Amino acid sequence: MSFDHARIATMPQLNSKPCGSNHTLEDPISADGTPVIGERYHVAARGGRAVRVKAGQTIRIINTHGTQVCDTWAFNQDNLNEFMSWEHGRAWIDGLIPKVGDPLMSNRRRPIMTLTADTSPGIHDTLMAACDLYRYMTLGVEGYHDNCADNLRLAMQAIGLEAPEVPQPLNLWMNIPVDDQMKIQWCAPVSRPGDYVDLRAEMDCIVAMSACPQDIIPINGDDCKPVELHFEVHD
Template identity: 85%
Template sequence: MSSKPTFDHARIEQLPRSNSEPCGHNHTLDTPISADGTPVLGERYEVAARGGRAVRLKQGQTIRIINTHGTQVCDTWAFSSDNLNEFMSWEHGRAWLSGLIPQVGDPLMSNRRRPIMTLTADTSPGIHDTLMAACDLFRYMTLGVEGYHDNCADNLRLAVKAIGIDAPEVPQPLNLWMNIPVNDQMKVDWCPPVSKPGDYVELRAEMDCIVAMSSCPQDIIPINGEDCVPVEVHFEVYE
């Protein structure tokens, strides 16, 4: 992680001004699970390495998100199907929980301070992140990347566009399995996940919602394992 980020202001000004528009494209736009994101219940879907996918959940349905290899961070969002301007918000969620990481049984709150999902199962050690913004092209620019780099913010935008909607913005995601310890000086570190292959979380929809996931493309710092190699994750939807 660069301690002295640089900012290419001219390049930034050439990128889309709308938070709904991606800064580039990858396979995410061309690989929706279905035309409108409706899943086949019980079917296992892949979120390919460096890409994203979106799925529609009805109230009461549960999504199981699986860390197939144990090393992969999965940025996760939820938007109300009735109003995309209501979404899972960790500014609000941390206040509700009086904590940084949700535990089994905790509601995941929307920006209208009501549950949009509930964490109902977690087979991992429970280390996730609610502090860090989704990686975006601007982040990779500060890390010295030239040209386009896949990123979670664009994966969200592209995943929901693939099922016919636009995200009004890129909220703070629930960064599943991302290991960002906070020390007693209130400093943070960027560490590999402590989950193991096959660990999963289950999230129950408390309203009709669209869930988007990104298999984080970060390959410069070791949040996706010491080898810095992004891989796929999987998910299933149940009644």
């Protein structure tokens, strides 16, 4: 396997900068990401969106078709350098997957959100980095490929912000079983159409979501076809 090492070393020079672009940049829910309470928004297949969620509000993220992984991030609205961090979160919950009632911890070791409802079988992932251009290069893709890391960057830019880095996301509905030899598999979701999770903000947050564009391995269903997601913000 060969790599374009110069390209990897120089793109991007800042973690806030995307390696390419897609429709995400032209598709914010509003100029600054403020939602209409109760309105249902979509996250288009292969794209991303960002939304402001105030402390005490809940965002419901809906797996409309049941097969789609949603990479999910939360940043402190007042300081984007504080964000949901799974290096810290796994240590707090003493586990790999959050359950209803679990706090989702920031990199400053305090709750940034809480998982308050989950209608799915509860299989999510906190281990895998967001897919990025370099991941698709390793899978043999030539040229640009939509990816979750850029969807985060573009979704934040679309509402006038910059993500300081691409943290480990909460990969909703991503099915990465770990066996007794500590090996993993890349499997299709076990969620169902209409399954949702509710995340309550514990501080004013920017929540970003990516309808994962992975179309080479079957994490978005056995047919490897990314589709749209939906979300709502409620008081």
